[in-house]
Amino acid sequence: MTTVDMGPGVMAGPNARTPMSGGPGWYGMRLMRLAGHPDTVAAGVVSLRVFNTGALTHEVVVLPLSAGQSAGERPAGPSGRVDEAGSLGEVSRSCAAGAGDGITSGATGWTTVTLQPGRYELVCNFPGHYTAGMYTELDVTP
Template sequence: MTKAARGWTIAALVATVALLATSLAWAVGGGVTLSTQRGAWPMFRAGAPGEGLADLPGTVVDVVAADMAMMGGSGMMGGRSADAGSWPSGWMSLTAHRADVPAGTVTLRVVNGGSVDHELVVLPLPDGQRVGQRDVGADGTVDESTSLGEASATNAEGEGEGIAPGAQGWVTLDLKPGRYELVCNLPGHYAAGMETLLVVR
């Protein structure tokens, strides 16, 4: 194994352990608590981020945006830039606390548990297509012309410039029965693993 490959392997292991430790801390109750009840995410309810969230309409789906980027400026382990859209596959994720919901009013509430900005875009999923199969353009994004809405504002509803680390955003939509792909469409994030399935029945 070359020295560079060994460095990447060590960096990936350290990042994986850090992400698993954070997830375990949340699961054990040291931070975020996922639940189907409104008013979840106690870790993020201090001050402005949690204001009024108990009144979100419809079925609330909590989604965690995560990445294995390490703190310290805009850099990432291995020397890749967080702004360059050059993220290794599997270094980011979107995780919804429930994968299916009844049709009607649905609020998607996104907590950014990572260290760079993220967003959530809702895209209908064509028959026969699985999540993660969209074509990624030269700019590192997927076509979002069929988007039904997005949560990309820090501590606010709807569109914005991205949800900052440690913050949250949300979007309320009227969803018909079908399959939807939830994605982060910031450059490089989809290819790095930021997609998940939502089924509306």
């Protein structure tokens, strides 16, 4: 098994005029992004460390990508969130491991997941964040 430490920097752009709940004019604007380094890791136990450099609260959920599916293609529901079915884990607690209410601005969260070879997508599933561009692909090699 291989343990890889990676730190996707979660970044949020200027949001002074951004409605928190995602009102008109917000969807489609790519003010937020999620950057992963590295974007390719070896299969096995992977430690995910997420540092929120943005002003808003964020999270990172690990979802599998099916064949032919690209990051950013998931349909968001009326709530502005995507389906988390098949999630392999998430990082959504400030200064702690695992799932919680989100990683606040300036805080770090982490988790450990076991990933098989394949393509995955790291997403922030706070309402409207995915459609605003908070996703990145993670490739896992044998």
